Amino acid sequence: xxxxxxPALTDDAVLGGRLRLLQPARGHRAGxxxxxxxxxxxxxxxxxxxxxxxxxxxxxxxxxxxxxxxSMVLVEIDPGLAALAAENARRNGLDDRVSAAAxxxxxIGRANGPPELPAxxxxxxxxxxxxxxxxxxxxxxxxxxxxxxLPERPRGDWIAAALRLLTPGGTLTLIERADxxxxxxADLDVRWGAIEIVPVHPRPGAPASRVLVRARKGRRTxxxxxxxxxxxxxxxxxxxxxxxxxxxxxxxxx
Numbered sequence: 201x202x203x204x205x206x207p208a209l210t211d212d213a214v215l216g217g218r219l220r221l222l223q224p225a226r227g228h229r230a231g232x233x234x235x236x237x238x239x240x241x242x243x244x245x246x247x248x249x250x251x252x253x254x255x256x257x258x259x260x261x262x263x264x265x266x267x268x269x270x271s272m273v274l275v276e277i278d279p280g281l282a283a284l285a286a287e288n289a290r291r292n293g294l295d296d297r298v299s300a301a302a303x304x305x306x307x308i309g310r311a312n313g314p315p316e317l318p319a320x321x322x323x324x325x326x327x328x329x330x331x332x333x334x335x336x337x338x339x340x341x342x343x344x345x346x347x348x349x350l351p352e353r354p355r356g357d358w359i360a361a362a363l364r365l366l367t368p369g370g371t372l373t374l375i376e377r378a379d380x381x382x383x384x385x386a387d388l389d390v391r392w393g394a395i396e397i398v399p400v401h402p403r404p405g406a407p408a409s410r411v412l413v414r415a416r417k418g419r420r421t422x423x424x425x426x427x428x429x430x431x432x433x434x435x436x437x438x439x440x441x442x443x444x445x446x447x448x449x450x451x452x453x454x
Contacts, residue, residue: 209223209284215265215446219288221288232431235449237373238260239450240373241326241371243263244323245270248271248322249264249270249271249272249273250325254274254275260272260273260326261294263326264298265449266450274286275317276300277303277304301314305357309361320367325361325362326373355387363392366417368417369419371414371417372392373413373414376411378411384411392416392419393415393416393419393420394420396413397425401429401430404430429441430442
């Protein structure tokens with residue numbers, strides 16, 4: 201139990217102070233992508249959710265803080281970050297329904313996998329998979345930042361893990377670079393449907409920089425392109441919609 205941040209950690213506020221997070225002072229840090237991902241998860245009270253590649257738990261904790269009665273497992277391969285995620289759940293009074301598991305996504309949802317991550321039991325899975333192209337981006341010398349940004353597993357492995365965990369009709373929500381959308385859709389094979397896409401634009405008139413994608417296991421409903429989220433106006437001021445998400449923890453329309 202950590203009552204204050206050790207020198208290698210910082211104690212930071214997100215969601216306008218609604219969450220306090222301990223995180224490494226160096227390496228990958230909590231950012232807007234995790235909060236945007238959390239806002240796109242269409243979770244309901246009493247559901248069961250898993251955050252894959254949770255890091256210190258930012259996205260999963262943001263969902264749990266917004267949805268009363270939701271249970272959440274924060275899944276992170278790095279045991280140190282998984283321990284921080286568990287501590288962040290405790291510090292925010294969410295540890296009665298949020299836990300952390302140090303696990304590889306290749307093992308979850310399998311007969312010999314972690315017992316807290318059984319197959320076909322989760323209503324929601326969210327993930328922010330590493331999405332920099334190693335052929336176009338130099339690897340960071342920091343191992344935590346390198347693991348967070350450059351994929352050691354293809355995106356399809358993350359989607360396959362979500363498929364194992366979800367109940368029939370359960371929802372996968374992920375965030376990706378906008379220029380990777382074609383690859384995301386290719387990885388969402390015939391076992392997925394009811395795909396919804398929310399483009400995220402940095403400002404009016406600018407190309408989308410991110411896409412939020414939702415897909416449901418075993419559904420056949422056609423794809424839908426939903427209204428875009430624009431983060432700032434032409435002067436760089438946060439938009440009303442972005443402010444509601446990033447500061448107040450509001451959900452995007454489901």
